[in-house]
Amino acid sequence: MSDTPKILLRGDEIENLREIDVYVDNGGYEGFKKALQMGSDGVINEVKAANLRGRGGAGFPTGVKWSFIPKDEPVKYVAVNADESETGTFKDRLIMETNPHQLIEGALICAYAIKATAVYIYLRGEFWDVAHELDKRIAEAREAGYLGENILDSGWSCEMYTHLGAGAYICGEESALLNSLEGYLGQPRVRPPFPANKGGGLYKEPTVVNNVETLSNVPWIIVNGADEYKKIGTDQSTGTKLFCVSGHVKNPGVYELPFNTTFRELLFDVCGGPRKEGTSFKAMLPSGGSGPIVPLTDEVLDSPMTYEDTAKLETIIGSASLIIMDDTVDITWVASKVIKFFRHESCGKCTPCREGTYWLDKVVDRIMAGEGRERDIQLIDNVAKNMQGLTLCALADFAANPIIHTIRHFPDDFMQHVKSDEELAAAGD
């Protein structure tokens, strides 16, 4: 693990990396200059060859996404997703705080590859301080000639701005983000057209939406080449990943590691094992509130943290936001916390999502209060399963996951709160 290069969290080792002079002294903006030599197609092909996958959660291949943008449209945009609102996720903030120019450079390379006219960085409203700091860094980049008219005599012009959201998880969903940026309610759009298509992007123009971490990898790939990048991780999960670890570990935090690191290496060697003496790990949400929960068995612990290996465990690595729970935790309580999140964050546009999250929350509360019956567990499982695949965006699926998978893996945690069918029969009910 130790000989893997640090691509993103270099701010730990290089003091004041956030300042442009220090960033440039450490190879900064070399990737952008090289990109201008390579041309649009050269850049897109290199990112494709590196098999860089989206770090916002879905893991879509980034170079492929860029290649969907039509070449002949005069106005195009890049929207950087810095909404970072998934429970347990706190990595994009760290990149922006410690290594902001690498994000700016990555976004610029993307903008150049698709010949975008402007880049908007959409930050969650709570990142107020981060956004104001980022504004200063963007001004530095403009001062140095990396933004504005006819950048470095390339004949290409581009601007970059920050935009603050105001507290709505749904604005992390790419089409809701675009609506919010346009000044409409932050609700998802009907697709097609997709953001990359004319009619589907920002102000109806073709738009690439990428996560902060995704774009921050790009300068390194351009400088060192796809072949070097592919040496890190596995074929299907290339490069390093920022793993956010929270909950019951000794050393919570953000760690940059190659994808093929195992959960055990991260949770024990890096994070120091369970937080409290005498406890052991019980369960993990590997992708914040939205991905399926898994019991922390030896099989899970020994699995590499890749897209392909987590799929075998019937979960996802997603945004790699690991929330760790020890054996003192009641998983019913976890389900109630997570469903409250999604109930609060549902934008209300689709009935199965709006009504489903409301009922799930109500019934889980009833179970937690000791007023539930065994059949209530069946009921919420059914409600959750009926929310899947029917809605405008994936939030309803995310909201179904914590119910379906907690019941599946930890039925006893639910049963201890409810009256069983036998008890009810004995009481003549």
Next chain:
Amino acid sequence: MALKDKYADRIQHHLSKYPETRSAVMPLLYIAQEEYGYINDEGVAEVAEILDMDPTQVRSIAGFYTMYSEKPKGKYWLQVCTDLACALNGADQFHKDLKEYLGVEEAGTSEDGLFTVEHVMCLAACDKAPMLQCNFHYMENLDMEKMKAWIEEKRAEYQAELDKANQ
């Protein structure tokens, strides 16, 4: 003074960022909130006028997002994260103790008008629980000892201001 005069430079800056003026509705609502302490009818009307929007639309945008406050808040707006990762490390108890210490209900304001406490969802600082956001700035790795000291400091500052004003 009207927003469009008092904050002319900032408003102009935001308008210049976007090809369509409507996109400036969120930054302008923040300015209105800063000026009036919350999103009041006056602020909504002024933002609507600057952007040539219907006030009802501006109001609905403000209502959609939790960071625009539709009611006046205390001088310090404390939003405690009680979401899962923080709750695993004592955030629910911290939130309860904080309300008790200040003698407030959920989303209530302390008698001296200084502190409003409410709970919010994940703030992307889950490794630093318990944590909260005070007027859009983060306070992390908290416990009640630290909070009590901070609260008393703010109360003393406020008292000193009052004393000075009364001299």
